[in-house]
Amino acid sequence: MATTETYTLSDFIDDLDRITREETSAHRVTERTAPLLARLVRNPGSIPAEYLKSPEGQRGRYILHRAPRFNITSVVWRPGDRATAHNHETWGVIGVIENEIEETRYRVTEAGPGRAALETLSVTRHTAGGVSRLVPGDEVHGMYNPTARDTIEIHVYGKDLAGLKRRRWEADGTEKPLVSDKYLNC
Numbered sequence: 693m694a695t696t697e698t699y700t701l702s703d704f705i706d707d708l709d710r711i712t713r714e715e716t717s718a719h720r721v722t723e724r725t726a727p728l729l730a731r732l733v734r735n736p737g738s739i740p741a742e743y744l745k746s747p748e749g750q751r752g753r754y755i756l757h758r759a760p761r762f763n764i765t766s767v768v769w770r771p772g773d774r775a776t777a778h779n780h781e782t783w784g785v786i787g788v789i790e791n792e793i794e795e796t797r798y799r800v801t802e803a804g805p806g807r808a809a810l811e812t813l814s815v816t817r818h819t820a821g822g823v824s825r826l827v828p829g830d831e832v833h834g835m836y837n838p839t840a841r842d843t844i845e846i847h848v849y850g851k852d853l854a855g856l857k858r859r860r861w862e863a864d865g866t867e868k869p870l871v872s873d874k875y876l877n878c
């Protein structure tokens with residue numbers, strides 16, 4: 693861990709580089725990353741301000757660092773923005789910089805072609821400084837900003853999600869293909 697008083701994005705990248713070299717288990721990578729991301733999101737000054745706002749008319753999403761073993765993005769959810777249940781095909785760690793996000797975790801049981809039964813496992817309001825881990829077996833979630841303000845997050849994933857084939861489900865369990873746009877790392 694860096695010894696400087698202020699933990700910067702550059703410190704975080706160095707730590708992620710080391711952790712993802714030392715660990716192969718998604719459980720261990722996310723376990724070690726979570727407290728570091730919690731530290732980073734408490735220092736929003738380390739992220740350039742232009743990456744922490746939503747452009748006119750759309751959700752904000754910016755790549756902060758791309759590396760072979762991990763990717764870091766910022767995501768800005770506007771009031772009412774929602775992502776229905778979806779998977780990630782990799783590990784993830786999500787930290788809230790500002791405001792709050794409602795995360796719903798699901799258990800997915802296949803129920804025929806293009807259909808699944810979604811069972812809600814938990815609904816959590818993550819507030820500023822809060823961190824959420826996604827690991828294989830427990831990585832299907834939905835996200836929602838129920839507030840009247842923008843919510844700013846940092847997302848870290850074990851893969852670049854852009855172009856990755858993933859899955860998402862409507863509330864009634866209908867499956868839809870999901871191929872992430874560039875930087876739509878949610």
Ligand SMILES: [Fe+2]
Pocket residue numbers: 778779780833877878
């Ligand atoms: Fe997600």
